[in-house]
Amino acid sequence: MKRTPTVGEILQAKGVSRRGFLKYCATTASILALPPTMIPRIAEAIESARRPSVIWLSFQECTGCTESLTRSATPTVEGLIFDAISLDYHHTLQAAAGDQAEAARHAAMEENNGDYLVLVDGSIPLANPGFSTIAGISNVDMLRETVAGAKAVVAIGSCAAFGGIPGADPNPTGAVAVSELVTDKPVMNVPGCPPIPIVMTAVLAHFLTFGELPALDKHGRPLAFYGTTIHDRCYRRPFYEQGRFAETFDDEGAKAGWCLYKLGCKGPITYNACATTKWNSGTSFPIEAGHPCLGCSEPDFWDKGGFYEPLSTGNFDSGAKLAGAAAVGAALGAVAATAGRRRQAKYTKEG
Amino acid sequence: MDLLEFARGPALQWAAYILVAGTIWRIFGIVLLKEKADFSEPRARGGLGAALKVIYTRSFTANPFKKATLYPKMLAYVQHLGLFAVVLLFVPHIMFFEGFLGFSWPGLPNSVIYVLGVAAVAASIALLVRRLTSPVLKLISNFDDYFSWFVTVLPLVTGLLIPVRPGFIRYEDLLAIHILSVAVLMVWFPFGKLGHAFLVFITRGTTGMVFERRGAKT
Numbered sequence: 001m002k003r004t005p006t007v008g009e010i011l012q013a014k015g016v017s018r019r020g021f022l023k024y025c026a027t028t029a030s031i032l033a034l035p036p037t038m039i040p041r042i043a044e045a046i047e048s049a050r051r052p053s054v055i056w057l058s059f060q061e062c063t064g065c066t067e068s069l070t071r072s073a074t075p076t077v078e079g080l081i082f083d084a085i086s087l088d089y090h091h092t093l094q095a096a097a098g099d100q101a102e103a104a105r106h107a108a109m110e111e112n113n114g115d116y117l118v119l120v121d122g123s124i125p126l127a128n129p130g131f132s133t134i135a136g137i138s139n140v141d142m143l144r145e146t147v148a149g150a151k152a153v154v155a156i157g158s159c160a161a162f163g164g165i166p167g168a169d170p171n172p173t174g175a176v177a178v179s180e181l182v183t184d185k186p187v188m189n190v191p192g193c194p195p196i197p198i199v200m201t202a203v204l205a206h207f208l209t210f211g212e213l214p215a216l217d218k219h220g221r222p223l224a225f226y227g228t229t230i231h232d233r234c235y236r237r238p239f240y241e242q243g244r245f246a247e248t249f250d251d252e253g254a255k256a257g258w259c260l261y262k263l264g265c266k267g268p269i270t271y272n273a274c275a276t277t278k279w280n281s282g283t284s285f286p287i288e289a290g291h292p293c294l295g296c297s298e299p300d301f302w303d304k305g306g307f308y309e310p311l312s313t314g315n316f317d318s319g320a321k322l323a324g325a326a327a328v329g330a331a332l333g334a335v336a337a338t339a340g341r342r343r344q345a346k347y348t349k350e351g
Numbered sequence: 352m353d354l355l356e357f358a359r360g361p362a363l364q365w366a367a368y369i370l371v372a373g374t375i376w377r378i379f380g381i382v383l384l385k386e387k388a389d390f391s392e393p394r395a396r397g398g399l400g401a402a403l404k405v406i407y408t409r410s411f412t413a414n415p416f417k418k419a420t421l422y423p424k425m426l427a428y429v430q431h432l433g434l435f436a437v438v439l440l441f442v443p444h445i446m447f448f449e450g451f452l453g454f455s456w457p458g459l460p461n462s463v464i465y466v467l468g469v470a471a472v473a474a475s476i477a478l479l480v481r482r483l484t485s486p487v488l489k490l491i492s493n494f495d496d497y498f499s500w501f502v503t504v505l506p507l508v509t510g511l512l513i514p515v516r517p518g519f520i521r522y523e524d525l526l527a528i529h530i531l532s533v534a535v536l537m538v539w540f541p542f543g544k545l546g547h548a549f550l551v552f553i554t555r556g557t558t559g560m561v562f563e564r565r566g567a568k569t
Binding site: 231241242262300309310312313314321328333336337340344 | 353359360367368369372373374375376378379380384385442443446450451458460462514522
């Protein structure tokens with residue numbers, strides 16, 4: 001019988017040096033806020049682990065999450081680590097299609113029953129199961145069937161984690177998040193539009209090392225990456241404190257790199273690691289490129305008011321309704337004054 | 352809808368309706384009352400000039416009372432000027448007003464606002480202590496005084512906590528509580544003693560006009 005190679009053997013075969021591998025383990029321990037004593041354990045766990053079976057389901061999504069993962073600068077160690085998992089089903093990346101692809105999914109589920117991971121990107125339509133199908137199987141049926149034997153489920157991207165853009169008002173497909181359908185398995189959300197590649201690989205490294213999901217916040221996100229706001233880690237933060245803001249995208253403030261709060265930055269209410277891990281091999285992140293944070297890793301970010309409206313702006317239609325309130329006030333005042341005049345007349349007469 | 356969305360949306364919206372309707376209700380209810388008959392012979396016209404003069408002169412204490420009222424007066428100035436700066440000169444607040452007024456004005460650096468905000472809270476606490484320890488003030492104080500103090504100080508405290516980032520609460524929850532505390536203030540504003548913010552001009556103006564007509568020194 002053919003022996004399944006370990007992750008360590010695969011990395012060695014791909015030319016990853018011992019130094020490079022340990023550097024990755026140290027980085028992973030650091031970003032997961034684990035003590036340095038955990039580095040050898042991570043290294044040992046990843047090296048000796050058999051390739052874990054991963055089934056990746058793509059539902060109502062744009063493939064941006066897969067793009068993010070596959071376009072991470074290659075060949076990084078984290079990219080190779082992801083290569084080293086047994087990605088048994090991913091209908092964007094796999095060569096097989098139709099019945100063959102479905103057979104691969106079923107085979108992976110049977111061979112690794114109770115041990116495989118299910119990664120999901122995209123939301124699931126409930127208004128009409130026919131809105132989104134794969135091989136004639138509705139998304140909701142495929143999800144239920146696949147997670148039945150899974151060890152854990154990871155919702156990749158904001159659509160799978162919170163419903164995302166398909167779930168935005170008026171949510172025509174009745175899109176729901178994975179966590180609304182999967183209640184009997186551990187579910188971790190890795191939101192973002194798309195999520196940061198190293199966040200995806202680091203949580204998998206954590207899973208390989210400890211056999212469980214990392215500590216999560218109230219939205220089911222790993223605290224190591226979603227524990228602080230973009231605003232708290234933003235390099236433009238001093239300008240916020242000094243009251244120096246870019247007013248438009250091309251004014252002197254924007255050129256000087258001042259705070260983007262007035263241009264609608266949602267950094268103060270957005271929990272993500274963009275400001276620390278950054279994108280494109282640590283090159284930059286959206287704010288560094290001159291655009292406000294959209295808050296894409298937060299639930300319902302699409303429906304939280306205008307992207308370019310400052311956070312401190314009230315979300316209410318003011319004009320006509322406020323005028324109506326003023327008219328009501330004037331009418332009440334007139335009634336009160338009339339009653340007052342009657343009382344005045346009465347006292348004058350009696351007086 | 353999370354707490355912040357509720358605070359920024361329906362809570363603020365209804366608070367604004369109540370604030371506008373309540374304020375106009377109170378002003379109309381007073382302005383439309385029948386003027387009391389004045390049987391004395393007018394010594395002067397008692398026009399707008401007299402009203403503006405008293406609105407200004409009553410901002411300062413009359414000479415005989417200056418020494419006795421120096422302490423509460425200074426506290427009141429610190430509290431009111433601090434509140435003015437925090438509400439109207441903090442850049443995120445200016446953006447809030449710009450959202451529905453359509454225009455803005457220059458603000459102060461956050462650090463200056465924090466100092467003024469802390470000074471306003473300290474002055475408010477000192478004024479409350481004075482109210483609680485002075486037998487006369489205690490006797491004439493009622494629920495309105497204490498509740499008005501509470502709803503004024505609460506937004507200041509919650510707002511000042513936001514940059515501190517206390518570990519026990521998340522930023523967006525604290526921001527939501529801050530906005531909700533402002534909504535409570537807006538709802539109470541026209542109906543309690545906080546109404547002096549707009550009624551003060553009517554009462555001082557009316558006093559000025561009546562006094563001048565009767566020949567009293569203003």
